[in-house]
Amino acid sequence: MANRVRGSRSKKDVQQNLSTTEELLETPEALQDRIVDTEEYIKQHSTVFIIGAAIIVLAVAGYFGYQYYQTSQNQSAQEEMFQAIYYFESDSLNLALNGDGNNYGFLEIIDEFGGTDASNLAHYYAGVIELRQGNYESAIEYLDDFSASDLLVQAQAYALIGDAYLELGEHQSAASQYEKAADYNTNQFFSPQYLVKAAMAYEAAGDYAQAATRYQRIINKFPEAYEYQEAQKQRARLEALASN
Template structure:
C-alpha cells in the first residue's frame, strides 16, 4: 500500500486501480469524519464560550448547596439529633411502660409519654422541637400509637402522626400502617382502611402479623361490600399462611364470600 502513496505512481492493472480508488475513498471518508468532529468540537467550544458565565453560576451554585448541606449535617442536624435522643429518653420510658400496663394506668402512662414529665419533653414537643431528626420520626410513630390506644377523640391525631412516620420496609412501618387502618375504622372510614391493612401485610411479610392484617383487610372489605378485595386477602391467607391461627376463620369467610358472589 505504501507504493500507491508515492507521488506520480500510476496503477498498472485494473485490480491495482480499484485498490487505489478504494484507499483514496477511505482516506476521503476519514477526512470527512475528522472534519465533522472538528466542526462539532468547534461548536461545543463556541457554546461553552457563550455560556461560560451560566456554567460557572451552576457549578458555583451546586458547590454552595453541597457546602450548606455538609455544614447543616455537621453543625446543626448532628448536635440537634443527639440532643433529641437525650431529651426523648424519659418519653420512651413512659411509652414502653404503657405498652405493658393496662386500664387507667396505661392511659396515664401514654399521656405522660405524649405530654412529658420529670422535666423532660413529651413526644409531641420532641416532634415540634426536633423536626427532621430520626428521634422526631420515631416520636411520630410512638405518638400515633399512643393516641390510637387512648381512643376517644384521639383517632385523627393517631392517623396524622402515623402517616408522618417514615419507617421504610420495617416492622414499625408495617405496624403503623395497620394502626392507621384501625383508626380509620374507628372514624367510620372503613373503605379507606382496607388498603392500609393490605399494605401492612405486604410491607414486612411474616407468618405472625401478615395473616392478622389480611384478615382485618378482608373484614373491612366485606363490611363495605368490596368482595373482590376480601376474597383476594382471604386467598392469600389460605395459600401463604395456611398454618396461621387466622387460617380457619379465613377459610370460612372465603367460602361465604365466594358463595354470596355467585
C-alpha cells in the same frame, strides 16, 4: 448522501483538532501562547471565577455543616426523648405525649427537632397514643408522617392507620391500609394477620366478595400460616353471602 457529507465534515473537524493538538505538543511557542491567552481570560473574568469558587466552597461547607447540625440535633432529641419513652412504657400516656414541664413529651420533640430520626420516631409514639386515647384523626396524621427502615415497624404503622380508619367507620380506607401492611415486606407471620383485618373491614363495608378474596390470598400464599384453616371457613361463608 447527506450522511456521507456529515461524516466527511466530522472527519475534517477531527483532523483539524488533531492538527492543533500536535502543534501544541511539537511547538513550545504555541503552548506558551495558549497559556498566555488563558491567563488573560482569567484576568478579564476574575470576578466570575472568584464567585464560582466561593459558591462551591459555601456549598461544601453548607453540606457538612448541615450534616453536623443534624447529628447534633438528633443526639439531643434522643436524650430528650428518654423520659417520654419511660412514661409511654409506664402507661402514663398524657405525660409521654405532652411532657411533665421539665422533660419534653413526644409532641415537643416533633416541634423542636423536626427532621431528625428521633422526631420521626416521636411521630410513631404520638400516633399510637392518640389511637389509644380515641383521637383517631390525629393518630392517622402522626402515623402517616412516620417512616421506618425497619420493615416490620413500617407495616405495623400502616396497620395502626387502618385501625384508626376502622374506628372512624371508614371501612374501605381501613381495608386499604391493612392490605398495604400485608404487602409491605410480605411474610407468613404478619401478612396473614393483616389480610384477615382487611377481610373484616371489607365485610363491615358489605363487600363480601372482596372480603372472600382476601381470605383466598391467605389460602393461596400462606398455607403454613396459623390463619390458614380459619381463612378457608370464612371464605366459604363469605362466598355464600356474596352469591345471595
